[in-house]
Amino acid sequence: MKVSAQNKVFAMLLSFGLVAGCSSTGETMDDGSYGSDVAAIDQEGGSTVYGGAEGDGVSSSSLSDEERQEARAQAEQEALRNITTFYFDFDTSEIKQDARDVLVAHARYLASNPRQQVRLEGHADERGSKEYNLALGERRANAVERFLVVNGASRGQIETVSYGEEKPVVRGSSESAWAQNRRVELIFQ
Structure with a gap:
């Protein structure tokens, strides 16, 4: 099974984003929100990792089931x-x-x-x-x-x-x- 370069990059970005989100300190900011750059769940039930000040990011709700499974499998292989x-x-x-x-x-x-x-x-x-x-x-x-x-x-x-x-x-x-x-x-x- 060949994986396109775009899918590999997307899976890597998703993995890095999840790692960055897991490494937050959990300290609250002045406005009462938590000091994390990861929203755990968006309105559609997927997670979104934000990558910058523009608010653009990668949302798992925009992934197909096949892409999610592929990203999961790749993350499991990396962990192994x-x-x-x-x-x-x-x-x-x-x-x-x-x-x-x-x-x-x-x-x-x-x-x-x-x-x-x-x-x-x-x-x-x-x-x-x-x-x-x-x-x-x-x-x-x-x-x-x-x-x-x-x-x-x-x-x-x-x-x-x-x-x-x-x-x-x-x-x-x-x-x-x-x-x-x-x-x-x-x-x-």
């Missing part, structure tokens, strides 16, 4: 792409089921942005030898790479590296620490 760390069970490189939708979102993003590069950093917990953990981190990074490629990313966009147990995110010898260290991180460049 904010997740860049994927965890693994002990001594395995199998991608967990709950990570698959997020990785599909990353693969679609890479497919639609062929110049975007990503480095996959594989990690392991401290148990096992250094050599074994380096190999395990590499297997994990390679598993994520294969998944991204199968779902549309180009192999040329992806670099894999294994740090094994060398870069723990949490120090300690508990199951909680180990679970957080068994991971692959996506680093977009």
Whole structure:
């Protein structure tokens, strides 16, 4: 499904406007109104994000249902792409089921942005030898790479590296620490 540039720009403006509206302080102004540039609901039941002193803005009531669904889907994909760390069970490189939708979102993003590069950093917990953990981190990074490629990313966009147990995110010898260290991180460049 191809999305026109106009629809992409509109969805981005809508997203930015909603973020700006959510970041208001809620302090009241001298005239008793709230200090926000977003009207929550207009008379037709849609929201309007105002973009300037002229009072022009983007109104969701002027969107068709299809455009609203497309904007929602794009926002969901963008939110999924904010997740860049994927965890693994002990001594395995199998991608967990709950990570698959997020990785599909990353693969679609890479497919639609062929110049975007990503480095996959594989990690392991401290148990096992250094050599074994380096190999395990590499297997994990390679598993994520294969998944991204199968779902549309180009192999040329992806670099894999294994740090094994060398870069723990949490120090300690508990199951909680180990679970957080068994991971692959996506680093977009």
